Amino acid sequence: MKRIGILTFQRAINYGAALQMYALQKKIRDLGANAEIIDFICPYIFDGYKPFHLRNIIHPRALMGDILNFSIRKSRNKHFHDFIRDNMRFSQPVDTESLSILSDAYDIYITGSDQVWNPLITGSESAYFLDFVKDKNKRRSYAASFGVSEWPPSSLPVTKLLESMDSISVREEAGKKLIQSLTSRTASVTVDVDPVFLLEKNSWLSMIRKDRTKKPYLFIYLVGGGNPDDMYRTASKLAQEQHLDIINLRYNRSLRHKEYEIGNVVYDAGPDDFVSFIANASCVVTNSFHATAFSIIFHKDMYVSMPDKVGSRISNLFSITGIEGRVIGKPFKEIDWEKTDQKIMEARQVSISHLKKIIGE
Structure with missing residues (x-):
């Protein structure tokens, strides 16, 4: 071997x-x-x-962020290490x-x-x-x-x-x-x-945890870049229109933007939680390549904000899968999942x- x-x-x-x-x-x-x-x-x-950076001692705002987020970073790190x-x-x-x-x-x-x-x-x-x-x-x-x-x-x-x-x-x-x-x-x-x-999809299904939420929900996940204001406005509007709860996966508590901490905010999820959140969601709002990828794998309605500088990754993914009209701020199109699955298989x-x-x- x-x-x-x-x-x-x-x-x-x-x-x-x-x-x-x-x-x-x-x-x-x-x-x-x-x-x-x-x-x-x-x-x-x-x-x-x-979880904590000594270099931030001379930077008061960064130090406050480290102190505020120390416990959730430590917990999230443990979940990653366990996975x-x-x-x-x-x-x-x-x-x-x-x-x-x-x-x-x-x-x-x-x-x-x-x-x-x-x-x-x-x-x-x-x-x-x-x-x-x-x-x-x-x-x-x-x-x-x-x-x-x-x-x-x-x-x-x-x-x-x-x-x-x-x-x-x-x-x-x-x-x-x-x-x-x-x-x-x-x-x-x-x-x-x-x-x-x-x-294939079945391989990922073995990782999915049973949905413990009582109501259907929208999943929102933001990484650096893109337009967070548009993303959170879109998520709030969709949740209201479709009568959905919100699960909001974030890396840190914010010192400046409390308006982004909408819905049920989760800070310390592990990789298996991430996959499960998407698999069990009614729809997904994101600017993340991998959140978009798993939305495609699990056939989820997605609303995508293209991140600055690296948006080509998602554009390339949409090209491979034949998906159009899922970018926030542009005309919305339904996805032909049968066609998309065929392209992914090929x-x-x-x-x-x-x-x-x-x-x-």
């Missing part, structure tokens, strides 16, 4: 990051390989998920200095999915390009994302790193174009679906075929 090492944002307290990691490892294991997550501790990324412990298989913990210990540990190394090639997130950490792997033929990616349309000149030079990859799979067409602009690469670069679409089959080649099956 082949041993596959996956390098991704394995400790991120982020719903999309955790769920795409779960899906990619599960699908590779379903294909008959022994997949393991490389437990790479990158301080640039993971310091941001600590990861119960569902994932990890290597020994390694950092930048000790990562070379794992340079020959696997038959194939895969970086991705998620924005593992976004220098603004990783701090230009070269490990996410698998430079620590001795054998270049073992360096591969699946649905890796840059999260930027142009490579910042001040960031890590990546031309040679990309050209040293044995095979490259990205998540968006924009990523493929960026690679072509940065390299003289002639080998194919495939564009594949986010790992959450590698699993895209899934193509991407699983690519994944089989990546792991050498």
Whole structure:
């Protein structure tokens, strides 16, 4: 049985990051390989998920936010850690200095999915390009994302790193174009679906918790960017018109915008709660790629605000699934779910075929 090492944002307290990691490892294991997550501790990324930051002592407003949100961050972190412990298989913990210990540990190394090639997130950490792997033929990616349309000149030079990859799979067409602009690469670069679409709906249903709410509800989830005022106005209007309660998933209590804390506010949900909230909702209001993705998987009416700078991810998803008219502020169209499911199935089959080649099956 082949041993596959996956390098991704394995400790991120982020719903999309955790769920795409779960899906990619599960699908590779379903294909008959022994997949393991490389437990790479990158301080640039993971310091941001600590419940309290000493650097904020000199910033009064940030310090107040840390104090106000300490208990909910600690509780949410525990829920994430429990989910990861119960569902994932990890290597020994390694950092930048000790990562070379794992340079020959696997038959194939895969970086991705998620924005593992976004220098603004990783701090230009070269490990996410698998430079620590001795054998270049073992360096591969699946649905890796840059999260930027142009490579910042001040960031890590990546031309040679990309050209040293044995095979490259990205998540968006924009990523493929960026690679072509940065390299003289002639080998194919495939564009594949986010790992959450590698699993069929029934696989996700096993994760769903029974709906404990007494009334039908609207689920709202906001990440950075987009237009929060429009989103919360839309959610309030829809809930009133359709006689729905509101479940409002937020990362932090707000010092400034109490008007955003509408409905039943939840701060410390785990990844399985996130999937369950969407699966059990009557409709979803969001600017999140993965909340949109799971709304599609579970056939939910969605009202989407395009986030600043990274809205192309959702636009690309709508293009793949043939969905139109679900953006807040634009004419609304009903979704032909039968057509959408067919498109997802076709895209899934193509991407699983690519994944089989990546792991050498």
